[in-house]
Amino acid sequence: xxxxxxxxxxxxxxxxxxxxxxxxxxxxxxxxIAAGLFFLLALLTTIVSxxxxxxxxxxxxxxxxxxxxxxxxxxxxxxxxSKYKAIVGAAMEAALEKAAIPTDMDQAALLKILSxxxxxxLREFVLANENAIGETVSxxxxxxxxxxxYMKGRVVRADLERDKNLDxxxxxxxxxxxxxxxxxxxxxxxxxxGADASESRPEQAGIGVSMLGSFFMMxxxxxxxxxxGVAASIYLEEFAPKNRLVDLIEVNxxxxxxxxxxxxxxxxxxxxxxxxxxxxxxxxxxxxxxxxMTLPTVIISTRASLKSVPPSIRDAALGIGASKIQTVFxxxxxxAMPGILTGAIIGVAQALGETAPLLLIGxxxxxxxNPPDGIVSGFMDPNSAMPAQIYEWAxxxxxxxxxxxxxGILILLAFLLVxxxxxxxLRRRFERRW
Amino acid sequence: xxxxxxxxxxxxxxxAGFVFGRRRAVVSASGDVRALxxxxxxxxxxxxxxxxxxxxxxxxxxxxxQPLILxxxxxxxxxxxxxxxxxxxxLVMADVARVADGLDAVQAAxxxxxxxxxxxxxxxxxxxxxxxxxxxxxxxxxxxxxxxxAQSYRxxxxxxxxxxxxxxxxxxxxxxxxxxxxxxxxxxxxxxVESGVLALLIGAASIAILTTLxxxxxxxxxxxxxxxxxxxxxxxxxxxxxxxxxGRGGASQLGIIPLIWGTxxxxxxxxxxxxxxxxxxxIYLSEYAAKPVRTVAKPMxxxxxxxxxxxxxxxxxxxxxxxxxxxxxxxxxxxxxxMKGGTAVMTAGLVMGIMLIPFVSSLSDDIINAVPQALRDxxxxxxxxxxETIRQVVxxxxxxxxxxxxxxxxxxxxxxxMIVVLGAGAAARMSVNPFxxxxxxxxxxxxxxTGDSDFSSPEALVAFALGIxxxxxxxxxxxxxxxxxxxxxxxxx
Numbered sequence: 001x002x003x004x005x006x007x008x009x010x011x012x013x014x015x016x017x018x019x020x021x022x023x024x025x026x027x028x029x030x031x032x033i034a035a036g037l038f039f040l041l042a043l044l045t046t047i048v049s050x051x052x053x054x055x056x057x058x059x060x061x062x063x064x065x066x067x068x069x070x071x072x073x074x075x076x077x078x079x080x081x082s083k084y085k086a087i088v089g090a091a092m093e094a095a096l097e098k099a100a101i102p103t104d105m106d107q108a109a110l111l112k113i114l115s116x117x118x119x120x121x122l123r124e125f126v127l128a129n130e131n132a133i134g135e136t137v138s139x140x141x142x143x144x145x146x147x148x149x150y151m152k153g154r155v156v157r158a159d160l161e162r163d164k165n166l167d168x169x170x171x172x173x174x175x176x177x178x179x180x181x182x183x184x185x186x187x188x189x190x191x192x193x194g195a196d197a198s199e200s201r202p203e204q205a206g207i208g209v210s211m212l213g214s215f216f217m218m219x220x221x222x223x224x225x226x227x228x229g230v231a232a233s234i235y236l237e238e239f240a241p242k243n244r245l246v247d248l249i250e251v252n253x254x255x256x257x258x259x260x261x262x263x264x265x266x267x268x269x270x271x272x273x274x275x276x277x278x279x280x281x282x283x284x285x286x287x288x289x290x291x292x293m294t295l296p297t298v299i300i301s302t303r304a305s306l307k308s309v310p311p312s313i314r315d316a317a318l319g320i321g322a323s324k325i326q327t328v329f330x331x332x333x334x335x336a337m338p339g340i341l342t343g344a345i346i347g348v349a350q351a352l353g354e355t356a357p358l359l360l361i362g363x364x365x366x367x368x369x370n371p372p373d374g375i376v377s378g379f380m381d382p383n384s385a386m387p388a389q390i391y392e393w394a395x396x397x398x399x400x401x402x403x404x405x406x407x408g409i410l411i412l413l414a415f416l417l418v419x420x421x422x423x424x425x426l427r428r429r430f431e432r433r434w
Numbered sequence: 435x436x437x438x439x440x441x442x443x444x445x446x447x448x449x450a451g452f453v454f455g456r457r458r459a460v461v462s463a464s465g466d467v468r469a470l471x472x473x474x475x476x477x478x479x480x481x482x483x484x485x486x487x488x489x490x491x492x493x494x495x496x497x498x499x500q501p502l503i504l505x506x507x508x509x510x511x512x513x514x515x516x517x518x519x520x521x522x523x524x525l526v527m528a529d530v531a532r533v534a535d536g537l538d539a540v541q542a543a544x545x546x547x548x549x550x551x552x553x554x555x556x557x558x559x560x561x562x563x564x565x566x567x568x569x570x571x572x573x574x575x576x577x578x579x580x581x582x583x584a585q586s587y588r589x590x591x592x593x594x595x596x597x598x599x600x601x602x603x604x605x606x607x608x609x610x611x612x613x614x615x616x617x618x619x620x621x622x623x624x625x626x627v628e629s630g631v632l633a634l635l636i637g638a639a640s641i642a643i644l645t646t647l648x649x650x651x652x653x654x655x656x657x658x659x660x661x662x663x664x665x666x667x668x669x670x671x672x673x674x675x676x677x678x679x680x681g682r683g684g685a686s687q688l689g690i691i692p693l694i695w696g697t698x699x700x701x702x703x704x705x706x707x708x709x710x711x712x713x714x715x716x717i718y719l720s721e722y723a724a725k726p727v728r729t730v731a732k733p734m735x736x737x738x739x740x741x742x743x744x745x746x747x748x749x750x751x752x753x754x755x756x757x758x759x760x761x762x763x764x765x766x767x768x769x770x771x772x773m774k775g776g777t778a779v780m781t782a783g784l785v786m787g788i789m790l791i792p793f794v795s796s797l798s799d800d801i802i803n804a805v806p807q808a809l810r811d812x813x814x815x816x817x818x819x820x821x822e823t824i825r826q827v828v829x830x831x832x833x834x835x836x837x838x839x840x841x842x843x844x845x846x847x848x849x850x851x852m853i854v855v856l857g858a859g860a861a862a863r864m865s866v867n868p869f870x871x872x873x874x875x876x877x878x879x880x881x882x883x884t885g886d887s888d889f890s891s892p893e894a895l896v897a898f899a900l901g902i903x904x905x906x907x908x909x910x911x912x913x914x915x916x917x918x919x920x921x922x923x924x925x926x927x
Contacts, residue, residue, distance in 0.1 A: 018819055025821035029718025032711045036735045036795070039788045043738075046753050047745065231638035239632060240639070252642045258842065258912045259905065260849020262876050263649060266901045269883060270652030277501070277531075292645050299642070325628040353742025356851035356876070360883050387744045394748050394856060402752055409745050420740065 054407020213383030220287020229298030265357030301343025455481025485610035707787025712794025750857030801835030
């Protein structure tokens with residue numbers, strides 16, 4: 001016992017230490033939350049700052065006089081697009097002359113500023129609009145991915161020293177063309193709506209076709225996992241007796257929810273492709289695999305919302321003579337529907353962002369260049385899906401494609417946001433508290 | 435006739451059955467529906483179900499069984515010499531199936547008349563080139579025996595398909611007709627329909643079992659096939675992973691140990707990041723945070739869980755990897771020169787850790803909240819500070835649940851694919867330097883199976899053996915987690 005009397009309010013050494021420990025402990029908690037939020041912020045800023053650039057693209061505007069004789073000559077030649085390219089090249093020379101920009105480059109060197117696709121774009125336009133022949137039409141051609149990168153600050157002159165396609169002189173020319181208003185960065189709808197392009201033409205690639213692939217897959221997922229999941233949950237929640245089989249089903253569902261998604265990909269490969277001979281890369285197969293993957297999620301959330309319907313509703317229905325099935329389908333199910341739909345939507349969101357199983361059933365490595373023509377073709381013809389397309393772009397190891405991958409992620413996240421918001425609104429609007 | 439057409443026709447018969455069945459019931463009660471045993475619609479449903487369910491069941495079973503039987507029949511016709519030469523029946527049959535598919539494609543493309551197609555002769559026609567034209571690439575020229583088997587396969591398949599649609603449609607008509615003839619006012623239609631509906635519900639619930647069965651069977655069959663071609667001991671105890679693809683020749687070395695090492699190392703780093711952060715975040719949110727902080731911070735953290743893994747993968751590859759190289763790489767901030775490329779164990783582990791934070795935090799949050807307030811009050815009443823209460827009372831009470839949550843997180847980390855495919859690299863090596871590229875089981879499953887539909891080489895089949903290892907590992911962790919939670923959970927009144 002110490003002799004000196006102290007006020008309760010003066011802290012002795014031990015209390016001080018304990019209080020310090022308390023503050024330290026609380027500090028750890030704050031730091032953990034801060035770290036989590038920091039990571040979220042870092043992730044989102046990276047996505048937004050890298051992704052938004054993919055939505056604009058650099059275009060070159062040239063007027064081309066479409067003359068019948070020149071076009072006939074090009075159509076008669078063996079490599080048609082190269083003749084069309086020459087037409088574009090000549091038009092570029094004329095445009096430079098008109099804007100009083102001096103250059104000593106020949107046509108072939110000038111054309112390197114443009115995307116490889118310029119010639120075929122012109123040809124497609126001519127074939128589609130034959131009555132435009134004889135007039136002068138203003139064209140917007142995509143510039144090559146390096147010029148585009150220069151406009152976006154991704155490519156600097158020093159990078160071009162070892163580049164075979166473009167050198168600093170091109171960029172000087174581009175600078176002058178910007179001043180003359182010939183080269184412009186514009187919003188690029190083709191990125192959102194267009195098709196994937198080959199590895200050497202990142203400026204042309206778009207996510208539109210794989211978006212359709214994802215759309216058809218989600219149709220399969222919704223069409224199968226909702227009815228199957230609801231039916232399974234109704235049985236387990238309302239009818240199932242307590243026996244071995246039902247126990248087995250319950251344990252199975254709990255375990256399936258934790259099986260890695262890649263294993264579902266192996267299942268899809270072995271069962272749907274190897275055994276059932278369904279076509280590879282088809283959205284139908286992707287949808288089936290994702291259905292099996294999301295089914296446990298749907299079942300778990302559906303059971304929760306069936307459970308939340310109070311027993312008095314069932315008792316009332318049974319009391320006035322409804323059969324058990326009638327009670328469930330006429331009373332319980334409609335009341336549980338908002339909760340069920342919320343769960344299903346969350347399941348769909350999970351399926352929409354899933355990539356790993358799609359790698360195994362061939363939805364990667366397939367270049368989605370053609371949109372499906374019709375509903376059956378949408379389900380059965382090879383296609384990609386949004387996350388698979390992003391992975392494909394990330395694998396191509398080209399900064400121009402990395403930019404597109406980030407842009408694709410932005411679109412994917414926008415879809416997920418919409419889907420999740422729908423779930424939240426549905427829950428807020430219709431969910432009842434009993 | 436395709437399965438889809440058969441399905442549509444059966445459906446049409448069922449709809450007609452509904453209309454007529456309902457009408458017959460109402461007529462049998464001479465228009466007075468009160469005299470019926472069930473509501474009129476039930477008689478319609480009864481007729482429709484009898485037309486639909488048996489026919490569709492037969493259709494489904496037939497579609498699954500037909501190729502199996504055809505395989506057996508056709509492989510019985512193959513000459514033994516051919517099988518002996520190829521090494522296995524399955525290899526020859528794979529060829530036969532490809533040729534048969536190709537011939538179907540030729541017929542669909544219309545390059546050859548049907549007669550000419552069935553009289554093809556491998557000696558006089560270049561079948562390989564013919565099939566190549568319609569997009570079916572073959573590895574070698576088609577041998578006459580294989581072509582013959584493919585032709586007989588197609589012939590059998592054609593007649594079997596005709597038989598199938600005849601049987602299905604007749605069954606549907608018989609079912610509808612029988613139920614229609616039984617329909618009168620005393621038929622207990624509701625009870626029949628309800629037991630049918632219940633059977634459908636049970637069927638839907640069994641899908642879960644079927645999925646598990648499908649996973650296990652597809653893994654086991656292909657793994658057994660793999661171990662027939664490659665010794666199991668070399669797979670489980672081999673320390674080198676060096677698959678050689680058919681073009682290069684030489685034997686592959688497919689030892690799983692370096693992959694397991696990479697998987698565990700990355701998962702370990704992920705858990706080192708995720709567990710303390712997630713746990714402290716959960717403690718702070720449930721014990722300290724004011725309500726407004728909690729309502730904002732909790733959903734924000736959970737946002738991390740809703741982001742698709744491909745996003746994390748890209749984040750690892752393009753942001754975290756280069757950043758780490760800038761710090762730990764040659765001439766980097768620390769000047770240690772440990773890291774050579776952006777893809778490394780550390781890169782994947784860090785990013786995976788970020789992904790797992792909300793997983794750990796929301797699971798632990800639930801568990802901490804389940805500890806009764808009375809325990810906290812008791813401890814605080816004895817004079818313990820808040821942190822002492824948490825460390826000495828709340829956490830011990832919540833420990834089994836937290837251990838369960840950590841095991842679940844570990845199982846997630848082991849099964850994660852996209853982050854490691856993009857962020858960890860492709861080289862299978864065993865090293866203790868976390869800044870070196872290593873690879874995991876999941877990444878190798880992807881690289882061995884992507885774009886490959888030919889499952890006859892050990893290099894492709896090894897993916898199934900890897901898959902079963904992964905499945906058993908994650909399943910084991912999940913079961914262990916559930917067991918710990920159940921066994922050591924404190925029961926509070």
